[in-house]
Amino acid sequence: MRVRSIAWVAGAALAVTGLAACGEDSGSSDGSxxxxxxxxxxxxxxxxxxxxxxxxxxxxxxxxxxxxxxxxxxxxxxxxxxxxxxxxxxxxxxxxxxxxxxxxxxxxxxxxxxxxxxxxxxxxxxxxxxxxxxxxxxxxxxxxxxxxxxxxxxxAFQSVDAEVTLALETAGELGTDNIAVLSDKKLQSNAVAVPKIVDAIKAAGKTVVGPVDFEMGATQFSSQIAALKRAGNKVALFQGYGTDLMTFVKQARAQGYDGTVVAASGATADQVKQADVSADALKNVFDIGTAFPADLVALKLNAEAxxxxxxxxxxxxxxxxxxxxxxxxxxxxxxxxxxxxxxxxxxxxxxxxxxxxxxxxxxxxxxxxxxxxxxxxxxxxxxxxxxxxxxxxxxxxxxxxxxxx
Amino acid sequence: MQELLNGVAQGTVYALIAAGLVLIFGVVRVPHFAHGESVMVSGMMTCWAVTSLHLPVLLGAAVGVAASVGYGLFLCFAVYWPMRNHPEWNLLASSLGAVVITQTAAIAIWTSTPRVTPGGVSGSFEIGDAIIPWSWAVLAAISAAVIGATALLVSRTTAGVSMKAMAADAETAQLMGIPVRKNWAIAFAVGSALAGVAGSVYSTVFPVSTTLGLDVTFSALVVIILAGIGSVAHVLWGGVLLGVVEAVAGTVFPGGYQDSMVFLFMLVVLVARPNGLFGLERARD
Amino acid sequence: MTRFLPWAALVAGLGILGTGSPYLLTLAATSALAIMVAIALNVSMGLGGSVNLGVGVFYGCGAYGAALLNTKQGYSLGASLVVAVAIAVVVSLIVGPLLLRTRSLYFAISTLALNGIFVDIVASNDDLGGELGIPGITRPGPLPFFGEDGDPGSLRTMYLLICVALVAVLAVFAAIRGHRVGRTLEAIREDELLCQSLGYTTLGYRVFAFTVTAGLAAVAGVFYAFVIQYVNPGPFSFLTSSFQAFVIVAVGGAARTWGPILAGIVLVAGPSFLEFSATTNQYVYGGVLLAIVIFLPGGLAAGVDRLARGGAATTSSLRRTLARLKHTRESEGELS
Structure with missing residues (x-):
């Protein structure tokens, strides 16, 4: 019993001293x-x-x-x-x-x-x-x-106006009154951006389908797609990452949803390739966001840097x-x-x-x-x-x- | 209608994965939490074989299944077998450790970008006003067929029957001279092969990513709970039920509470029938 | 006398750490919280034998309860502690008897499901903060002996309070383990049918263990809210909290009083001192976990025991007694 207890104490003391020693060496800086x-x-x-x-x-x-x-x-x-x-x-x-x-x-x-x-x-x-x-x-x-x-x-607010404007324009051209909002509910920024989007659409006199939630990394968008189709929706705003946009678009097209999708996802070419999405499926899919280097080169804005x-x-x-x-x-x-x-x-x-x-x-x-x-x-x-x-x-x-x- | 059919298609895959897990559970007696990783390994390997080695999809799927079986057997003999006499939470913890290592390695190799294996079946057909992609129908058909074949295998072959005996009472089975080690190998090989088939076929239809393992395991566990431990064939109904509940929950509660509804449904089933919907035997302690 | 030595070592160790930098205090405080959750789980999992994979629910009840009470109602730490823990206990008394109708795998998966539902509810409900969570929880002022500006931000105060809570939670565990109730729980874990035949209402004991787990985990949750000053759903999900608590108990040694402390030091605090890349750290975590559960079936606590006894294996007198009892009952024809 005594040997055991001493082992306990020794172990604990060793661990604590070790911890304390490791934690204290403050980074030295000599000015250079x-x-x-x-x-x-x-x-x-x-x-x-x-x-x-x-x-x-x-x-x-x-x-x-x-x-x-x-x-x-x-x-x-x-x-x-x-x-x-x-x-x-x-x-x-x-x-x-x-x-x-x-x-x-x-x-x-x-x-x-x-x-x-x-x-x-x-x-x-x-x-x-x-x-x-x-x-x-x-x-x-x-x-x-x-x-x-x-x-x-x-x-999260900076792209909201641009997205809503584009969605409203498209809805005007297609003569439709409802705009769907798909939102990744795991993204903190959506918790504030999505209500703003919904308000802006309503303020323009259109009806909102949703917000229809999904979770990042979802493999199935069937229930979301079904919700859009039931509402006869033609224009959808997609608030989520590029990988999820690819999954959604691929499945939406396969299940007969052919509406315009306006996203703020930062989708990359690699994501399109990995998800094996066809160019046909990506017709009428638009992505809004801060300019990538490739965009700046194309627009000759700040191109060199x-x-x-x-x-x-x-x-x-x-x-x-x-x-x-x-x-x-x-x-x-x-x-x-x-x-x-x-x-x-x-x-x-x-x-x-x-x-x-x-x-x-x-x-x-x-x-x-x-x-x-x-x-x-x-x-x-x-x-x-x-x-x-x-x-x-x-x-x-x-x-x-x-x-x- | 559309949602129901979606649910059935998704449910058969859950069932296929769960069927593999049932076999493994029969010998190890603890949930093999790394089972979903077998699905992931197979999906990733299939995709890699098709896109990098330019193999046809069927050969790619074979590569995926082989990788999955190899992975399952490795875990069986490197981790679970040496621990066969340990308390059950040790095995459970070891399977979680395997998940952590596998996932980290997979992300290092394949990143976490979801990918779809190109070259799957394309096109769709209509039932009423529902549009069903052919690929889904293929997925469901293959899953159901493989589950059926496995059920036959378990009930008609000596190895299958002795595995059932082990699942029912491991100690007695061992005393009666049933080759325990061989049965472990068979259970892990066949169980992981089912996960492998699920992973490779799934990857041609839906995106697979290196992080999906645990989610898949959870779904498979829910299926097993609904179906009741023990029968490979019942698992098919459990899987379809889960798929349909998920689809209906997704419709009634868009987004938001979908997962909760599935869990809640499972809890209600469990409270009403603590041994599962089709469970005949008493759950062992 | 020697049985108090480990306790003295614990208090001394916590004391030494208490003089450390804000980093050490934060690391020690968050590790202590993870250890407290594991000790809580050790009641139902270690003593009672029910593998509960949903302890994050009650950890979360404590944290969310405290966060809401503090930010909306202005409750102090002490008042939040009483109310939030009471909430967790009530919740566990409602769901416990329902879930405990199930056994082994079924129980493990139901608790896992419960954890999923909890996270979904707090993440989807704006009144509970949603994904954005609840910021702005106010810590209590510095303890009097720190003086006016001896403890900026009350971090050291929070650390000390958490240490007190840790020792208290551990003492509760040790008391239950040493009490008749604890021994009955262990007997139920080994052979429930036998205990029923001896006249024990086993469900009652299992509900008791479940509720104690819930209450102690909620204590940890309340301190989480006050030390981090922000709660969101993530830290209470299965992957982050329940998984971790389960692993700590398994690695430390189920039903062992000092197991969670040892495992917490190795698995939670330890990795912070490894200067590996993020990925290597994950491999090390997984590898250490595997190595311990494979080579030390009784966990770290049993390993330390064996070291201290010069390699002698431990034997369980409980199991021998139960086997003897079972034999008698069977020969009397009471068990079939």
Whole structure:
């Protein structure tokens, strides 16, 4: 009995001391290196988009370091990126952020894709004046209302007007009165965007079918398709990821639904190919969203930087950039530009001021088309706005139909 | 009408997967939570064989089924067999561990983008005002046929009968000289083969992704619960019932509570008949 | 005297951690919550033998109850604790007797289904926050001895309160295990029919275990809401909470008082110190889990026991007693 108990105590003491020792070594910085923390969704539900987002952040950091680092005053500071995986789980996310802040002594955060994870760690950072969090993925509105959060990424509201306008136009042309709204109920951003869409459609005097919910990763859309067909629907708005759009369109066409689909999904050519969807099925399917590099090249907007980013990304990772990659890449360069402009890495108020005043011309690397705010600034109330484009499938690629706004 | 037929088509696939799980459950006595991973492995391998090796769909399906059987046998002898005398939650936990590792490896290899195997049957036909894709009819027909064949196999062959004996009373069966190890191998091989057929055929109709395993296992478990443990043939009715309930729930409660309705239906069935709708024997403790 | 040593070690360990950085506090607090849920599950699964795969429901009842009470009604931590745990207990008393009509696999799957329904309800109902969840839960102020600004954000206070809750939950478990009720539960787990023949109302005991599990899990849930200050459906799904609790119990050693603590340290807190890639971490988690359940059938607790005893296998006197009893009853013709 005694031996056993001593073993218990010894084991416990060893474990605790080990834990405490591991947890305390604070990241040292000697001034020639700036540690930036990345909150990443590398595993779990958001992994598919989180992976390419992480890649783009890494790419931007590598580029900056290859050029010698960020110029602060008269010396160059290299970036050390510390990435923490949240497993797309809010609880793990809070621990990850605390680890970055405490153990690595980080004051600058980039990343965040999952809205739930961002909402969970928000209480930790939101009132901290010594922390700047560049959110490049999570789209839930309101995040940018906190002093520490900047978002160089479209929030869920930005494409709503364009989607509704297109849907109403199409409905007008087809002479139909009802517009369906399909919504991925697992996406936090839909919880705020969808009611807005529904209100806008109703305000235009049309009736709304739904919102018809589905869950990301669904293999069957039969009941949703049946609901659209029962309502005699001809125009549907699709609020969800590209992979789900492909599944829906393929099955809808096979089951005799031939309506126009307006989506905000960021669908890629790879997703079309993997889901084996025919060009015929994708007729009358339109995708609205922030411009991808390929769109910018086609529209000759910011084409050079966009092409450069897309090429570098493809060369490094062997695949085209993902849904949030360009925003992630831009986010790191925005932070670097602000630090250079502020001329300091430790005066956080000054860095915030630099971010507020940063103009589009200050960040030539931006691989997206930012809509300049007052005074050519990137941010308005910590939120950036982006040119949207309308895309359609031409049998081999998503091609740009036109720019919106 | 449309919804009912959709439900039947989907339900037969659930039944096929569940039939495999019933066989394995008969020997291991715990839910083989990695069964859905067999379905996933087969679907992914089929798709890979067709798109990368440019094999015809039937050969691709053979590759998928072979991979699934290999995977099942590997788990059987590397994980479950060494643990055969352990408490049941150890086996359950080990199957969950296998799920974690398999899924992580699959995502590393194939990413998590859903994919459909090209070259499946195209076109559709109409029954009343319902439009049924031919591919669905093929899917349902193959599933039902394979379940039927398996049921015959279990009731007509010596191996099948001895497996049933094991499922009924493992200890006595062993005392009577039934080859336990061989039966484990047969159960995992045939059970995983059924999952393999389901995965490969399913991948030609619906998107499969590296993350679908656990969902598939849950559906199969619900089918088994509805049908009652023990009979391969009853599983077909359990599967169709689940498919139809799912479809009806999807119509009555668009989106939202669809999963809950299926679960609720299952719970009501269980409370009313704690051993399943067709369950004859008392569920073992 | 020596039986208090592990408790002293636990308290000392928690104390040492309590002086750590916000990161260590957060990690220790969230790990302690996962361990509390597992200890709760250990009552019905370990002692009672019912594999409950829906403990996330009651963890969630506690968290959602506390979140709603605090943000809508302004309840304090203490008041939320009482009300939210009462809600979970009432829910478990309603569903328990219904679900417990089923056994083994059927029971496991019904509880899994219950978890699915719970997540669907909170995710689809805007009054319960929907997918957006409930933000803005206010932590209690710092404990008096921290002084005015000794504990910014009350993180250390929350940590200490969670430690108290952890020790209390563990003590409840140990008390039940050592009590006649616990031994009866273990006997029911081994042979329910025999216990019935001896005159025990076995359903009552199983409902009791189910309810204790629910109540203790809800305690963990209430603290979750106050330490994270945000609840959403994800953390209470089968995959995140019930799965994890089940694995912790199995790896730690079912029915063992210290099992969940050991397994929690290895499986929940441990991986945070591995500087591997995210994918490698998953392999390690799965691999460690498999290795332990394959090579240590009694879990980590049994492994530590064996180490301390120099390799001697443990024997169960309970099983021997039951076998003897069964033999007597059978020869008396009471059991058929």
């Amino acid at each position: 290196e700036l540690v930036i923390g990345e909150v990443a969704e590398l595993t779990g539900a958001a992994e598919a988009v989180g992976g390419p987002q992480h890649n783009a952040i890494k790419l931007a950091v590598d580029e900056i370091n290859a050029a010698g680092g960020i110029r602060i005053g008269d010396k160059k500071v290299r970036i050390k990126l510390r990435t923490e995986d949240t497993k797309s789980d809010p609880t793990v996310g809070v621990t990850a952020v605390q680890k970055l802040l405490t153990k690595d002594g980080v004051h600058y955060l980039v990343g965040s894709l999952s809205g739930a994870v961002a909402s969970a760690y928000l209480p930790v950072i939101k009132d901290r004046k010594d922390i700047i969090d560049i959110v490049v993925g999570a789209a839930n509105p309101g995040l940018n209302e906190n002093i520490s959060v900047y978002r160089p990424r479209a929030d 966009a092409q450069k980013f897309a090429d570098a990304y493809e060369k490094e990772f062997g695949a085209p950039p993902g849904y949030t990659s360009a925003s992630a890449y831009g986010g790191v360069h925005i932070l670097a530009a602000a630090l250079e402009k502020a001329g300091t890495t430790t005066d956080y108020a000054k860095v915030r001021e630099a971010l507020d005043d940063l103009t589009v011309a200050d960040v030539p690397e931006l691989a997206e088309k930012v809509v300049p705010q007052e005074g050519d600034r990137i941010f308005k109330d910590h939120q950036a706005y982006f040119s949207l484009v309308l895309r359609a499938w031409d049998g081999a690629a998503w091609t740009t139909v036109k720019a919106i706004g």
